[in-house]
Each structure stands twice: as structure tokens, then as C-alpha cells.
Amino acid sequence: MNAPHNRRLPIGVFDSGVGGLTVLRALREALPQEDLIYLGDTARLPYGTKSKSSIVRYASQATAQLQGRGIKLLVVACNTASAVALDALQEQMQPLPVIGVVEPGATAAVAARPGGRHLVLATEATVRYGAYRKAILRRDDHAEVRELACELMVSLAEEGWTDGGIAEAIIRRYLEPLAELDFRPDSIILGCTHFPLLRPALERVVADATAIVDSAGTTARVAAASLADDELLNEQQGPGRLQLMATDGASRFARIGGRFIGEDLAASDIELVDL
């Protein structure tokens, strides 16, 4: 499988929508010479409120689309799909590696606060499957983990209302029941790709000593190590190409995605595909 030409294939990145562009951004920073191909399943988002069988089916169709384009590694940037469908996607992609965001996020949280109290902010489906809790406890049996579904924070990030009083009030309201339980987290894990946009508001709400853990950077480092191990790093000169695909709404993808990737996007930059 690791014939030299495979080095030149892009890394595939899959997400339910635009949120995974925060992971793509970290991959570009860690691996600037790699070509990247991103697929956002915007026609069927959000995954976070759907059942396991639907999430697995949708994620598998998206993976097949990326496989058809030719990729050397798949990054599942969507927390919900990582939590619920990773095994199925690993089987589908073998022998090629598949990296989700949950395991790297758990690694980062345990490294930041060994034996600590961790709070995972995520979607309903990610919380329901307890993937972060299991991944953290596998790494650190002294850890304590609570998970909190925060669907409104997804909409806030999509609407672009990430700063100011409304974002802070919503975060406070989600955290209130924990304060009543006297659960004071040592780390807060941003367990949804939308949530890095709310990091400044979150930092204003929580105690200074709380570590805020974002999977994106750790996931990019795990991807880089995996490519190096498999001798699949692209050694081309100059920056890698970026190809963006979505299953619906190119203009909405460009408008909202620009906030996540940190640069202006035009609808003509997005290829629409049918799964």
C-alpha cells in the first residue's frame, strides 16, 4: 500500500458540516505541504441529534465519496461521527488509517490535568455514547468525567454570535447545574468542532485555572505522526492544495465556513456532491 505515489494523495477530512474546518485549519498548520480534501455533509447536518444507525450510514457514504477521490488517510473531524461511527469507518478504510477527534482530545485533556475533573461539552449524540468519558478513563483511572449536551452552542457558532452577553449567558446557563452539584472542572473539553469559536466567551465565564482543551491541534499532531510512521508524508515543495466539497448549500458553506477556517471563501470554491 505504501508505494511512493501514495505520498502524493491528499488527506481526506470529513465532517457533518462546516465545524470540521477548525480541524482542517490545524492540519494545514501542522502539515502545510499536504494536499487536503474536505467533505462537509451539509445536506444532512446536524449529526449530533440523530440516531446511531443514521450517523453510521451517513458517515460511511461520505467516507466512500472520499475513498473514490483517492486519499491516503482519513480524519473524522466530526466529534459525533468519531464518537459513534469510528469503528465502522476504520473497517471500511482498511488498511488505511482513520483518525477521529475523540481519542486525541482525551489524550490532550489527560496530559493537561492528570487525575483531574474533566467536563466535556458536546452534542447530544456524543454525550449519549459516552465516547469521551470512556477514552479519558482508559488513559487515566483517577480521572472524573462529566458530559454535557449543549446544542444551542452549535447554533450560536453558526449564527456567528460567538462573543458578547448572549453567548456568555447561554454558557452560564449550561454550566449552572454543575455548580449546584459542586462539580468544578479542572479541564473543559471542546467536544464539538463548533465550540472553538466560543472559546473566548467560555474563558470569560470559567475560572482562570481551568484548562480549555481543543481536539484540533492534537488531532493534527496524531495525523502527522501516523503519516510519518507509514512513510506517507508528502515531500512536495510549496503549500498543499485545498479542495472543499459539501452536499448542500455552497453559498451558506462559504459564508459560515469562512469564520471557521479563518479566511474568506466564495461559493465557487465549494464543489457540491451527492452522496
Place this chain on the structure above:
Amino acid sequence: MNAPHNRRLPIGVFDSGVGGLTVLRALREALPQEDLIYLGDTARLPYGTKSKSSIVRYASQATAQLQGRGIKLLVVACNTASAVALDALQEQMQPLPVIGVVEPGATAAVAARPGGRHLVLATEATVRYGAYRKAILRRDDHAEVRELACELMVSLAEEGWTDGGIAEAIIRRYLEPLAELDFRPDSIILGCTHFPLLRPALERVVADATAIVDSAGTTARVAAASLADDELLNEQQGPGRLQLMATDGASRFARIGGRFIGEDLAASDIELVDL
């Protein structure tokens, strides 16, 4: 078509999710003896941020499912599908009648404030297609209409945070740009089935003289008139049966849907169907 046995067929109600249960509730009040069959396309919600072609395709598949069960009238409870896909669904269902929520909502707004300034709160897709604006101006060429996409209000209703400071702050923020334009609406149209749940918060934010217009009641009256015209009213004794279907997540449908229909639902009350 109007053979006597057709009277005993149920009314089909279609929505992208649970929001249309506010319309179903109004139908039950207006037509208590009718059987009702409801389909929420929860696997593919929200429709409000999707493209026209996706909305038409999804709505048509849902309609085919209800046609297969046998219905005598279709109510499109989803504002987005009513705004974007009504013509296609009317063609698919002919000669049977199809009633959307946009036209009845426009009728109610014009009746409440003739020659008035109307503000439509809706999803992105409903606003993009300008269906309410066109429907109001067809009825009243002295009217003035503005439309505002309020996606966060959908999430607020689903989360159940319909009362209190956060709901009011979000509504105020959406309305702020209109105040700066000195647009003071005589009526506010709840152009998304989720928004009746936010009516109390909205009433606290807007001026007392503003009429708040909800399509649900008017749509139910239009449906009743249509059945009477076609001699299709069910004359059975006792209350009609209610059948609920969804395309994903029966337990989430029951939990959130209960708030919309105004009674407790169990996951076992919901039949899952694949479109």
C-alpha cells in the same frame, strides 16, 4: 374521488421535524373527529438552511410516504416546505388538496392589520424565497413587509429555553436592526412552526399594539373549509385517532414533541419510517 369511504381517510400532516405539531394541535382542536397521520422528517431536519432542490426532494419523498398510507388531504405544516415546495407537492397529490401554512398565515396577517407593516420571523430558506412577502402583497398592495431569518430561535424552542432572559435577549438582538431602520411592525408573523413556543417571550419584548400572527389556527380553518367543500368531513362519533411517524430518533421526537403538542409522548408512540 370523493366516494363516501374517502371521508374516513386521515388528514396527512407533514413537517421537517416536531415543530409542525403546533399545527397538528390546531387541527385537532378545529376538527376533533378527524383521524390524523403526522410525519416528521427528523433524519433530515432542519430544512430551513437547505437548498431548494434538497427541500423539494425531501418533501416529495415524505408526501409519497403519506400518500402510500392513504390520506384525503395533505397539510404541509413546515413553513420552509410550504414556501419552497408547495407547487411540486400540489402536483404530486392531485386531485387531492394540499394546504401549506404560508397562505393562511398571510391571510391572517392582512386581516389583523390591513395596510399594515408586517414583520415575518422565519428560517433562512423561507426568507430567501420571500413566500410570505409575495403572499401578503398579493392580498394587500398597501402592505409593507420585512422578513428576518432567526435560526437561533429554532434551537431555543428545541432546547425548551422558551422563557426567561436568554430568549428575550435573543429576540431583542434579532429585532435591533429593525429599530435602527425605524421599522415598527404592526404585525409579527410567526413564520416557523417552532416560534409559537416563543410567543410569551416575544410579547414581553414587542409593543403591546403589535399583533402576533400564528399560521396554525388559520391553517386549520382553511383545512376544515376545504374538507367541507369537498364533502370529505369525517362524520364518525368520538375523537379521531392520531398516528405519529418520524424518520429518526423516536425518543428525541417524543421528548421534544411533547412540548409542541402539549401532552406527554412516549418513544413507543412514534413509528420510525425510512424515506
